[in-house]
Amino acid sequence: MAQTNFSTRERILGVAEALFARHGFAGASLRQVTATAKVNLAAVNYHFGSKDGLIEEVFRRRLDELNRERLAALAKAANTDLETVLDAFIRPALNQSLHSQGGAAFVRVLARAYAEHDERLRRFLSDNYGHVLREFAQVFARLLPHLGKEELYWRLDILAGAVTYAMADFGIIKRRAATSEESHRRQAVSHLITFAAAGLRAPPSPG
Amino acid sequence: MAQTNFSTRERILGVAEALFARHGFAGASLRQVTATAKVNLAAVNYHFGSKDGLIEEVFRRRLDELNRERLAALAKAANTDLETVLDAFIRPALNQSLHSQGGAAFVRVLARAYAEHDERLRRFLSDNYGHVLREFAQVFARLLPHLGKEELYWRLDILAGAVTYAMADFGIIKRRAATSEESHRRQAVSHLITFAAAGLRAPPSPG
DNA sequence: ATCTGGCTCAAACGATCGTTTGAATCATAG
DNA sequence: CTATGATTCAAACGATCGTTTGAGCCAGAT
Numbered sequence: 001m002a003q004t005n006f007s008t009r010e011r012i013l014g015v016a017e018a019l020f021a022r023h024g025f026a027g028a029s030l031r032q033v034t035a036t037a038k039v040n041l042a043a044v045n046y047h048f049g050s051k052d053g054l055i056e057e058v059f060r061r062r063l064d065e066l067n068r069e070r071l072a073a074l075a076k077a078a079n080t081d082l083e084t085v086l087d088a089f090i091r092p093a094l095n096q097s098l099h100s101q102g103g104a105a106f107v108r109v110l111a112r113a114y115a116e117h118d119e120r121l122r123r124f125l126s127d128n129y130g131h132v133l134r135e136f137a138q139v140f141a142r143l144l145p146h147l148g149k150e151e152l153y154w155r156l157d158i159l160a161g162a163v164t165y166a167m168a169d170f171g172i173i174k175r176r177a178a179t180s181e182e183s184h185r186r187q188a189v190s191h192l193i194t195f196a197a198a199g200l201r202a203p204p205s206p207g
Numbered sequence: 208m209a210q211t212n213f214s215t216r217e218r219i220l221g222v223a224e225a226l227f228a229r230h231g232f233a234g235a236s237l238r239q240v241t242a243t244a245k246v247n248l249a250a251v252n253y254h255f256g257s258k259d260g261l262i263e264e265v266f267r268r269r270l271d272e273l274n275r276e277r278l279a280a281l282a283k284a285a286n287t288d289l290e291t292v293l294d295a296f297i298r299p300a301l302n303q304s305l306h307s308q309g310g311a312a313f314v315r316v317l318a319r320a321y322a323e324h325d326e327r328l329r330r331f332l333s334d335n336y337g338h339v340l341r342e343f344a345q346v347f348a349r350l351l352p353h354l355g356k357e358e359l360y361w362r363l364d365i366l367a368g369a370v371t372y373a374m375a376d377f378g379i380i381k382r383r384a385a386t387s388e389e390s391h392r393r394q395a396v397s398h399l400i401t402f403a404a405a406g407l408r409a410p411p412s413p414g
Numbered sequence: 415a416t417c418t419g420g421c422t423c424a425a426a427c428g429a430t431c432g433t434t435t436g437a438a439t440c441a442t443a444g
Numbered sequence: 445c446t447a448t449g450a451t452t453c454a455a456a457c458g459a460t461c462g463t464t465t466g467a468g469c470c471a472g473a474t
Contacts, residue, residue, distance in 0.1 A: 008451080022324055027233035030432065040453055045433060108322075114377045115319050117229055154398040161372025162365055170321045171364035190412050191361040198409035199402035237462065247423055252463060
């Protein structure tokens, strides 16, 4: 977690991401972050202005790439089937987890952000994330013509929760020692797509 | 939120529940709690020993009733269909939200607890919650004979996440002003059951 | 009326919080 | 080499954190 071969700025971001994932935004202090990153305490305020500035930058640097990957995958999947579109949404989050330093922590940080009803953070995420969700919603609407607009939104809301929770690995299932982290997460994605596709395809609710 | 007509102990619990839901365990201070409850600061340590003791009591007083209601509903639903069993799991959480002071906040606190990877809290929840989940898992296993043990556990893990997030109302759907809080949450339950039942019934994953 | 135990109170404890300061250090351009 | 702007540093700021203390209050029992 120390990442001593990176720049001060990058070390702070990496460590902050991991500690925010583990202890929350309020629960992880700047002194913990800077001590773990082997960096001076004042470096956070120098590079990011404030703790809130650090939090926003933790999101920004990952969301940019995540959004790009999701939209690229969506473009390829738009005229295929439901499972492929779900895969386009879910797999980039998995790739972040596997191919980038501490990316697994970021998915957890993202899930925490949902739990924070903090208005400032929600607006920030909506500004930097909303257009991606809206594009996916349009494709889902086309693939699920049996659902009314209201019903579709409910389904997507439930889907977002299930995906967030599952990718953040909040669940009770313990990865077996024999199974690698990568294999475990690939299984999570596979089961998630199966579950979500069936949930979205279900006939309209009676209520 | 002040609840001035209750005892000191109950006022603290009610206010703590609401503030933990909104700001998290680390984010809500005892000074906020006691000031909002119009109670002396030292009362928390007097009645609950410590902040951690307060957190545990916030869970205990609601979980006892929630567990009881869920198991009672499960006993009635055990020999019916999947939707009824899902209802037995989900509806008690809804009832807590509607019929008890600040119960809606508790569901949010419970969802936050999932995000905390704090070992102490997880063990506490496992001790006071695990047997209920295990009983439901047995019934689900009987109702879903097409799923292997491994596959079933994955589905239930995803289900738990979807239920937790949806009931905590973390999603993006805004309740319309014309819709009452009660009606909104009943809709959430209804859509959740439809989605979850279809997700659980889906054929085994190819992976 | 006095004693007693449960409870509340203001006040303070040391620790830790996010942030700021100003000097020291570094790399780079002139 | 010197000058300059960027970065790092130790130290301290006031505020707030969870917790403890000991005096005071207020019942109900003796």
